[in-house]
Amino acid sequence: MDKEAIVDLIEEKNSELISWLEKHPDESWTSGPEGKWTTGQQALHLLQSIKPLNNALSMPKYLLRFKFGKANRPVRDYDAIVKRYQERLQDAKGKTFKGSQNMKVPTLADKNYILNRLQTESKKLQYKTKKISDKNLDTVILPHPLMGKMPVREIIMWTAHHVEHHAKTLKEKY
Structure with missing residues (x-):
C-alpha cells in the first residue's frame, strides 16, 4: 500500500x-x-496507541534503527497484517497490555478533549506518513x-485497522 x-x-x-462517537x-x-x-x-485507548507512534516518528530515524534494528523481511500487505492481528488477539485471549491496564474511566467532561486529541493525532500521523521516505517506511x-x-509502513497500516477494529466493536456492542 503506497x-x-x-x-x-x-x-x-x-x-x-x-x-460515530460524536453522535453517540x-x-x-x-x-x-x-x-x-x-x-x-x-x-482513550485509541489515543494512547497513536500518540507513541507519532512520538516515535518524530525521532531521528537513525536513533530508531539503533534502538530497534532494521527490517529483515519484506513488508506485508494490509490484509496480511489484519489477519496476523486477529490471530494474535485470539492467542492473547483478552489480555490487556500494559498501557491500557487499569485504565481510568474518562468523564463526560473529558469527551471533547479526547475526541479533539484523537483527530489531532490522526492528522499528525497522516502528515508524518506523507513526509517519511519510502525507504524508512x-x-x-x-x-x-x-x-x-x-x-513503520506496517505499524501505520495496523493503526488504521486498529481504529476500524474498535469502531466496529463500538457499533456492534454499544
Whole structure:
C-alpha cells in the first residue's frame, strides 16, 4: 500500500470513528457492556496507541534503527497484517497490555478533549506518513506490544485497522 492510500485509510477510519462517537449519546460515554471498557475508555485507548507512534516518528530515524534494528523481511500487505492481528488477539485471549491496564474511566467532561486529541493525532500521523521516505517506511522498525517488531509502513497500516477494529466493536456492542 503506497503512502497516499495509507493516509486516505487513516483519514477514513478516524473520520468514521469520530463521527460515530460524536453522535453517540453522552450517557454511554461512561458505560459499556458488562465487564467491557466504556465508550470513553475505547476512545482513550485509541489515543494512547497513536500518540507513541507519532512520538516515535518524530525521532531521528537513525536513533530508531539503533534502538530497534532494521527490517529483515519484506513488508506485508494490509490484509496480511489484519489477519496476523486477529490471530494474535485470539492467542492473547483478552489480555490487556500494559498501557491500557487499569485504565481510568474518562468523564463526560473529558469527551471533547479526547475526541479533539484523537483527530489531532490522526492528522499528525497522516502528515508524518506523507513526509517519511519510502525507504524508512520499509526498513525502520518499531515494537508493537502484541505483534512484535514491525516496519513503520506496517505499524501505520495496523493503526488504521486498529481504529476500524474498535469502531466496529463500538457499533456492534454499544
